[in-house]
Amino acid sequence: RESMRGKLNSAASIFVSMHSIDLVNDTFEEVSCENELLNKKLHSDTEVSASKHLNKAVTKLVAEQDLEEMIGFTDFDTLAERIGQRTTITCEFLSVTDKYCRGRFIVESRDENGRVTNVIWAIEIIDKEKREILQATSRIRALSDFYMSICELDLVTDNVVEIKNVHPGVAKAVAQCKDNMSEVFQGVMNGLPESPSKQAAIDFIDFDTIDERMKDTNTITVEYLSYGDLWVRGRFIILKKNSEGKITHLLWSLENINAEKRSILKLEEDRKSAD
Secondary structure, eight states, X not given: OHHHHHHHHHTGGGOSEEEEEETTTTEEEEEEEOOHHHHHHHTSSOOOOHHHHHHHHHHHHBOHHHHHHHHHHTOHHHHHHHHTTOSEEEEEEEBTTSOEEEEXXXXXXXXXXXXXXXXXXXXXXXXXHHHHHHHHHHHHHTTGGGOSEEXXXXXXXXXXXXXXXXXXXXXXXXXXXXXXXHHHHHHHHHTSOSOTTHHHHHXXXXXXXXXXXXTTOSEEEEEEEEGGGEEEEEEEEEEEEOTTSOEEEEEEEEEEOHHHHHHHHHHHHHHHHHO
């Protein structure tokens, strides 16, 4: 735990607020809190109970449109279960001062049974990058009639934001993607019907190789036979890179190309038969 605290103290400059929370005893202590607004909101009472304190702080800090989700996200009764074996989970929200932020729970320690006992609660302001992404996705949304599915993928938090979905299977998968996007994507592709295109689809969503594959382009595509015997085209579009040039946000789109693909395949079969 002390090693974790040291690492977090080193990274504290990333966050405008950081608190250590003891879930067993329902207590908390401040690690850092540099933002004036957050100081006012988070320290406006002297409640000893961490759960009540955080609930009050969230109610005062989060804009109404995201309040219900953030109250659920900071619910201590379900927190350990939602974290599971992961080390961190996140949730983005708009503050009452119209700034986009990211709240994050980081596991600080577990008991002998592996259950989470202590977490770090941290808040990061992501307003600039979030608005850049919203601007980019709004342009894509104008073309959404061409796509069955459009999603924003956050490779840093392993999360996904749905922009459009008309495919029930995709919608179901996206609903499971909270903080484990890459795992769910792998499950979806591994479950595809057997076909010569299946491995290409699995390789396409390998996020460990995405930077290398997209180093000279802003978009890549793959065509594969999907569920329901439907041919689709998946596409990645780079939305944002970090200062080191690594991709942090992608746009994922899925297009129904069944009619045109089957026409092409039939032409190829006819040519082979003619030969």
